[in-house]
Amino acid sequence: MEEHYQHLYEALSQVDGYIYPNEIDLHWGLMIVLYPYITGLVAGAFILASLERVFNIKALKPTYGLALLTALAFLFVATLPLVSHLQHPLRSYEIFMTPNPTSAMAIFGFVYLWYLMVVLLLEIWFDYRRDFVIWSKTSTGFKKLFYKVITLGINETDEKSAKLDDKLGYYITVLGIPSAFLLHGYVGFIFGSIKANPWWSTVLMPVIFLFSAMVSGIALVMVVYMVVCWVRKVKIDMLCLDTIAKYLFYILIIDFTLESLDQIHRLYEAEESFDIIKVLVGGKLNITLIYIQVILGTLIPLSVIGFFQIYKPAEKIRKFVYFFIGIIVLIGVFFMRWNVVIGGQLFSKSLSGFTSFNAVYSGMEGYLMAAVWLILPLFILTFLLWLMPPWKKVTSHE
Amino acid sequence: MGTKRKLENRRKFFQTSAALIGGTLMYSLIKPFEAIAETKEKDTEDDKANLPLWGMGVDLESCIGCGKCVEACKIENDVPKEPFYFRTWVEQYTVKNDGEVKIESPNGGIGGLKQSVPDEDIFKSFMVPKLCNHCTKAPCVQACPVGATFISPDGVVLVDETYCIGCSYCIQACPYGARYMNPITKVADKCTFCYHRITKGLQPACVEVCPTDARIFGNLKDKKSDLVKFLQKNPTQVLKPHLNTHSRVFYNGLSSEVK
Numbered sequence: 218m219e220e221h222y223q224h225l226y227e228a229l230s231q232v233d234g235y236i237y238p239n240e241i242d243l244h245w246g247l248m249i250v251l252y253p254y255i256t257g258l259v260a261g262a263f264i265l266a267s268l269e270r271v272f273n274i275k276a277l278k279p280t281y282g283l284a285l286l287t288a289l290a291f292l293f294v295a296t297l298p299l300v301s302h303l304q305h306p307l308r309s310y311e312i313f314m315t316p317n318p319t320s321a322m323a324i325f326g327f328v329y330l331w332y333l334m335v336v337l338l339l340e341i342w343f344d345y346r347r348d349f350v351i352w353s354k355t356s357t358g359f360k361k362l363f364y365k366v367i368t369l370g371i372n373e374t375d376e377k378s379a380k381l382d383d384k385l386g387y388y389i390t391v392l393g394i395p396s397a398f399l400l401h402g403y404v405g406f407i408f409g410s411i412k413a414n415p416w417w418s419t420v421l422m423p424v425i426f427l428f429s430a431m432v433s434g435i436a437l438v439m440v441v442y443m444v445v446c447w448v449r450k451v452k453i454d455m456l457c458l459d460t461i462a463k464y465l466f467y468i469l470i471i472d473f474t475l476e477s478l479d480q481i482h483r484l485y486e487a488e489e490s491f492d493i494i495k496v497l498v499g500g501k502l503n504i505t506l507i508y509i510q511v512i513l514g515t516l517i518p519l520s521v522i523g524f525f526q527i528y529k530p531a532e533k534i535r536k537f538v539y540f541f542i543g544i545i546v547l548i549g550v551f552f553m554r555w556n557v558v559i560g561g562q563l564f565s566k567s568l569s570g571f572t573s574f575n576a577v578y579s580g581m582e583g584y585l586m587a588a589v590w591l592i593l594p595l596f597i598l599t600f601l602l603w604l605m606p607p608w609k610k611v612t613s614h615e
Numbered sequence: 616m617g618t619k620r621k622l623e624n625r626r627k628f629f630q631t632s633a634a635l636i637g638g639t640l641m642y643s644l645i646k647p648f649e650a651i652a653e654t655k656e657k658d659t660e661d662d663k664a665n666l667p668l669w670g671m672g673v674d675l676e677s678c679i680g681c682g683k684c685v686e687a688c689k690i691e692n693d694v695p696k697e698p699f700y701f702r703t704w705v706e707q708y709t710v711k712n713d714g715e716v717k718i719e720s721p722n723g724g725i726g727g728l729k730q731s732v733p734d735e736d737i738f739k740s741f742m743v744p745k746l747c748n749h750c751t752k753a754p755c756v757q758a759c760p761v762g763a764t765f766i767s768p769d770g771v772v773l774v775d776e777t778y779c780i781g782c783s784y785c786i787q788a789c790p791y792g793a794r795y796m797n798p799i800t801k802v803a804d805k806c807t808f809c810y811h812r813i814t815k816g817l818q819p820a821c822v823e824v825c826p827t828d829a830r831i832f833g834n835l836k837d838k839k840s841d842l843v844k845f846l847q848k849n850p851t852q853v854l855k856p857h858l859n860t861h862s863r864v865f866y867n868g869l870s871s872e873v874k
Contacts, residue, residue: 308761
């Protein structure tokens, strides 16, 4: 407690202009930055998988299973930063028991469950069921037990059953696309619907969140695919990589257009809140918004991949550049979430001053905990790849 | 196993899963309506009509910025003493000759607000007490994911301490900065119009101690109340009217600098 007060006294000494006294404490910190970031990675990775399955972009086939497992690994972790940030985490189940129908946050719980239980798990299950049956016969120990249990007693391996799996899996993917849109659009709505905060309150927020989610998810799968290939010592499918980069480029254009539109609209309308937002963007958010989000995370990737659409350098260079681009896009989108969540709390709702964000290293809201939530899904993914490697699959959908 | 039996197995599995998921969803959908089944009184509507509708008037011409209301509120409601937690506070506005507006509220105004701008530079100066506006269309109530914050039948926005999960969404949703996260109870906290007092016929603590009667508390439905008289006599305004929150705290003499 004393430490918390100390922290607030420090923030109090850094207040610039006038803020409401209750605003010195930033209520949403790093954990709430992570929450839309991780959810976005899930939605984006899933949409990449759907591009192959539903929109029939065959070049992306090597990443289909990988994208689904990446989505699942991150989805397992998605709500943890959110729950750990609650002051009463043990009461979090009340969101499901007595949801307030007018609250954007309450409905998110159901959207999340729908997505995890109905869409992602079922799709993966239908995709893997026949393999589980086959693998359960050849493996031993924990793996054998897991495969046996996860088949849920449905052990057919004939063509007919494979066809049924394929058909049902396809329907679920089709259903999954609007669900992924809903999942992440909804996260945007949690912020976009807060009329008290002019930095958040824009009708474009859900759409911006959705497209930046796709950008981050695609970049993540691109990086994961390259790393997995290096670890397995197999050749990277360059057609696949080029295709992922191409889609990253397209979606990044849409994302950048939408975000620019939002800012141009603010600039042109110059409403009551504009004066303070101008100072916010030019000052406290200068580095994270202009340099990291826009220049590093958007303009550089756009120009480099854009250039590759006209001229393709040697494979070795492309691989290296794609890896680098993937990383900076991921950093860029992380800071986009940062700029929304933290940026929206740095200025006072009195529109007359600023508070500051002082991050801590330890504790539930600190950098270390944030690192845990970002690294944990990678461990889960590694485990999932060991348990159900997409490259060892015997069956694959049409 | 024949194909038919296998298909039946699968069908059974789906049926059971669907029943389980559906059951859970149904339960959570029905749960909020539990209360309806429990209430047997038909006349709740009539009861509500007879209830008061609480509101407050703030006479800015009378406020001297002594900060007694802030102090009384903190004592009465166990608000933490640190200068980051307030159910009410007083802002001092100073418009300088060059048009610059300086707003101050050190420690919420406790101990009295002192002018830091030299007299010759001042164009005008005034005090503005702030508190929860007890909005009719409260954005905090709309945002709360579990319904822990609600509007009482007599029009007061309250928080159920035993129910709040501490997500801070209501704090983000409040346009007036009237809410804070209580570091001791770890739930969202805010002005209750001293609900424990007003339901016993007493005045809220801030109103009780105000030496200049700058705060007028009362029943908006009672035509004879001081509050209604205050509203009849003075042109009043609410804070941030463009947000359409239909607040029930009315200010007399509100200047456009106040946000």
